[in-house]
Amino acid sequence: GAGVSQSPRYKVTKRGQDVALRCDPISGHVSLYWYRQALGQGPEFLTYFNYEAQQDKSGLPNDRFSAERPEGSISTLTIQRTEQRDSAMYRCASSLGRGVLGETQYFGPGTRLLVL
């Protein structure tokens, strides 16, 4: 079956522009997570959803970052007025969301964002 997909795979933008990154989770997965991964680092939690409800957004760095999942499936992470320090790999993950503590999260291939 299809895994988690993300688009675009690469995004180059100029400082000050807005970008929208898309995540399509595994079909039937209730929980969806966004992470950011800098080179040489592990993924860093940003936010997560159960269905369409945003459960935790404490990892979002500032108010330029927002995420939504309006129909409980596809999610969009939006970065407004991008800055060079936003350059990183943005990864999405999904899980069944059965409420089992520590259930497996399946990661997508990521979107590599470069802000010039």
Add this chain to the structure above:
Amino acid sequence: RKEVEQDPGPFNVPEGATVAFNCTYSNSASQSFFWYRQDCRKEPKLLMSVYSSGNEDGRFTAQLNRASQYISLLIRDSKLSDSATYLCVVNDGNNRLAFGKGNQVVVIP
């Protein structure tokens, strides 16, 4: 202080040898623990969960020491295909996964 600390290495390991590394975590309330594997330019994938009693999956053995707040991974009879970064991951009970930097393992023929 980072929530999960790992020595990034690299760990250069002769093929067939055993390699072990560990990580420490700061949140004593953490409830579940994992090792993820990440190949170069790829997404992280679950390698194994780590249980209090320790667990083994083929050539891989994971241990958890709650008192000292560290998690270990041992790889026996290393294969070239084991070359990857091994990420120590902790769940604090709120569905947030905290990742370490990863231990980079390079298996040398």
